[in-house]
Amino acid sequence: MLKGIAASSGIAICKALVINEAEVAIEKRDEVDVEQELKSFSKALENSKEEVRRLKEITLKKLGQGKAEIFEAHLMMLEDPELITGIEDKIKTEGFNAEYAVKITVDMFITIFEGMANDYMRERAADIKDIGKRLVYNLLGLKLRTLSALEENYIVVAKDLSPSETVQMDHEKVLGFATDIGGRTSHSAIMARSLDIPAVVGLGNITALVKDGDTLIIDGDIGAVYINPQSDLIAVYKKKQEMARLEKQELQALLKAETITLDGRRVELAGNIGTPDNVSGVLKNGGEGVGLFRTEFLYMDKEQMPSEEEQFQAYKRVLEEMQNKPVVIRTLDIGGDKKLPYLPIKEELNPFLGYRAIRICLKQRDIFRAQVRALLRASIYGNLKIMFPMIATLEELREAKAFVEEMKQELSLEKVAYSNDVELGIMIEIPSAAIISDVLAKEVDFFSIGTNDLIQYTVAVDRMNENVSYLYSSYNPAVLRLIKTVIDNAHKEGKWVGMCGEMAGDVKLAPVLLGFGLDEFSMSASSILKVRSVIRGIEFRRAKVIAEDVLKMGTAEEIEGYLSSI
Amino acid sequence: MQKITITINNKEGLHARPASLFVNMATSFKSNITLVKNENYSKEYAGKSILSVMTMAAGAGDTLTIIADGEDEAVAIEGLKTLIETGF
Numbered sequence: 254m255l256k257g258i259a260a261s262s263g264i265a266i267c268k269a270l271v272i273n274e275a276e277v278a279i280e281k282r283d284e285v286d287v288e289q290e291l292k293s294f295s296k297a298l299e300n301s302k303e304e305v306r307r308l309k310e311i312t313l314k315k316l317g318q319g320k321a322e323i324f325e326a327h328l329m330m331l332e333d334p335e336l337i338t339g340i341e342d343k344i345k346t347e348g349f350n351a352e353y354a355v356k357i358t359v360d361m362f363i364t365i366f367e368g369m370a371n372d373y374m375r376e377r378a379a380d381i382k383d384i385g386k387r388l389v390y391n392l393l394g395l396k397l398r399t400l401s402a403l404e405e406n407y408i409v410v411a412k413d414l415s416p417s418e419t420v421q422m423d424h425e426k427v428l429g430f431a432t433d434i435g436g437r438t439s440h441s442a443i444m445a446r447s448l449d450i451p452a453v454v455g456l457g458n459i460t461a462l463v464k465d466g467d468t469l470i471i472d473g474d475i476g477a478v479y480i481n482p483q484s485d486l487i488a489v490y491k492k493k494q495e496m497a498r499l500e501k502q503e504l505q506a507l508l509k510a511e512t513i514t515l516d517g518r519r520v521e522l523a524g525n526i527g528t529p530d531n532v533s534g535v536l537k538n539g540g541e542g543v544g545l546f547r548t549e550f551l552y553m554d555k556e557q558m559p560s561e562e563e564q565f566q567a568y569k570r571v572l573e574e575m576q577n578k579p580v581v582i583r584t585l586d587i588g589g590d591k592k593l594p595y596l597p598i599k600e601e602l603n604p605f606l607g608y609r610a611i612r613i614c615l616k617q618r619d620i621f622r623a624q625v626r627a628l629l630r631a632s633i634y635g636n637l638k639i640m641f642p643m644i645a646t647l648e649e650l651r652e653a654k655a656f657v658e659e660m661k662q663e664l665s666l667e668k669v670a671y672s673n674d675v676e677l678g679i680m681i682e683i684p685s686a687a688i689i690s691d692v693l694a695k696e697v698d699f700f701s702i703g704t705n706d707l708i709q710y711t712v713a714v715d716r717m718n719e720n721v722s723y724l725y726s727s728y729n730p731a732v733l734r735l736i737k738t739v740i741d742n743a744h745k746e747g748k749w750v751g752m753c754g755e756m757a758g759d760v761k762l763a764p765v766l767l768g769f770g771l772d773e774f775s776m777s778a779s780s781i782l783k784v785r786s787v788i789r790g791i792e793f794r795r796a797k798v799i800a801e802d803v804l805k806m807g808t809a810e811e812i813e814g815y816l817s818s819i
Numbered sequence: 820m821q822k823i824t825i826t827i828n829n830k831e832g833l834h835a836r837p838a839s840l841f842v843n844m845a846t847s848f849k850s851n852i853t854l855v856k857n858e859n860y861s862k863e864y865a866g867k868s869i870l871s872v873m874t875m876a877a878g879a880g881d882t883l884t885i886i887a888d889g890e891d892e893a894v895a896i897e898g899l900k901t902l903i904e905t906g907f
Binding site: 326329330333334335336362365366369371374377381556557560 | 828829839842865867868869870871873874876879905
C-alpha cells in the first residue's frame, strides 16, 4: 500500500493509465531565419490564447467562475508584454529559435516565482510552466497530451496534473487519479473535489511503481493506493463502493424532494458555509437556503481588514447564487480561539468568556460599520437575513439593531440602495440569552441556536480539554430543555427558530428537534440529504411524542440509547 | 512624464489579486507605466505586465513609485494612486 495525501474522497478500482511524458527536448538551433521564427512564435501565441480561452469556457460551464479564473490568469500571462517582448527580443537580438527563446524566458520567470517566500506566488510557477509548455507544443506542432477522449475507464497515474489537464479529462472515463507530487490545495486536488473524482496526491514515486494496465485501488478517504491488490481486498473495496453508491443513489432521489413529514409538517434544511465557493456544495446537496454564513473567512488569512467593497462583493455573490433562497449571514465572530493578525486582542485568561464577536463589533464600530454597510448594500441581490453572534443581553441586541438602523440612514443619505425587508436575528448560544428568550423574541425576527457554544456554556465544559470533554454531549438533558424553551418562546411571538450548530445535522436528534418545533436546520452540506430522509420518513405527531419522552429523561446516556433504539 | 511615490498600506502588497487589478487598470491607459520599488531606480518594472508586477514582490511598507509617460499620464497617475490608496 502506498500512502499519500487524501485529496478527494471516494473509492476507485480500475486499471491504471500511466502518463510518463518524456520531457520535450528543446535545442538551440544554429541556422535561424529570424523573420520566420517571429512569425511562428506569433502564430503559436495566438493558438495558445485560443486554446486557453476554450479551456476557460469549458471550466466556466463545468466548474464555475472561481475555477475559471485560473485560465483567466493564464490568458493574462499570455498577453503579458514582458513575456512576449522578452521572447521576441531573444529571437531578434540573440538569433534564438522560437522554442528556445520561449524556454529561456519562461524558465527565468519560473525560477523567480519558485524562489518567492509566499506560497501563493510559488504556486503561480505551475501556471507559468503550464503556459510555457503550451507555447512550446504549439511551436513544435505537438499535441498536448489529452485525457479527453479515452477508450476505456482508467485511473490516471501521473507525476503531476496541470490545471488544463485536469479540466480536460474525460470525466466519464477517468475514475480517479494518483500523482507523485501535489498537496490538498494544489489545483488538481481542488478540481478533483469539485468534479467528485477520488484522488490521492503526493505519493512520491507512484509513476515508477505502476505500469499501464496494473489494477489499482484508490481510497480517497484515507489517502491510500493499492497496486495489484489481492482479490479479497478488491472484494472488500467493491462492497464498500457498492454501499456508498446505493446510499448516495437513495439520497440523490431526495435532492429535489420537499422536506416534509408524513403528516405534512414542513421544515427548511439549509447549509452552513464559510466562503462563497461553498454555495455550490449547498445547492448540489439539495439545500433550501444558507442557515449560517460564517463571515470570518473574509477576515482571516489576511493581513488587513477587508474593505467594505470586498465584503459587499462576497455577500452579493452568495445572495445571487442562492437565487432568492434565504441566506443568514452572521456578523463577525472573532475572538475566543479565532484571532486576526491585524486586530490585536490582549492575552485573556478566559478568551471564551472574553472580548469576542458582537462585543468587539459594538466597541470597534469602524469594523462593524464596514460589514453592516456591505451587508445592507448586498441585500438587494437576494433574500438576506442578518444574524448577530454571542448576544448575552437585551441591551446588546438593541444596540446592534440601532446600529443597523443608523447605517440604513447613512446609506439613504448617500442615495445607496438597500432592501427594507432584511430580517434581523440573533444566535442563541449563551444560556442568559436562552433564559430571557421570551423577551428577546419580541425584538428579533428570528433565532438561530448555536449549539456548539450553547453546550459549552451551559455545561461549563471546554470540549478541547480531554479531561472533561466527556461532559460535552448533544444529548445533555439540560441543553435539550433549554432548546425547547427557546423554540417555545419564539413561537409564542410568532418568530421562527433555526439551528446552526453540529446538532442540526445529527440524524439521531432530528426527530427530537423536529418534535420541539424547530423550523430550520442548518448543517454542513453533506448531511442535508440524510436529515431530509429522516424527516420524510416520520410523522410530526410521532416526533412530538419522541421529544416529550426525551424531555422526561435524566441523563445523556439514557437519551442517546433511547434515540438509537427507535 | 509624471510620477508619484506612495507607500503600500495594503498588507497583501501587490501580490496576487491586487497585482492583476493594478495591471488591468494600467493597461487601460495609453501612457507607458513604469514602477520602481523603494526608490531603487536601477531596477524598473513594467506596470502593464502581470509577471513583472508580481516579481517586484512589493509588500506592506514598501514604497512604490509610479511613472506614467504619455498623453493620459495625469489621469493614469491619479487612477493608479487611488487604487493603491484605497487598498484595492
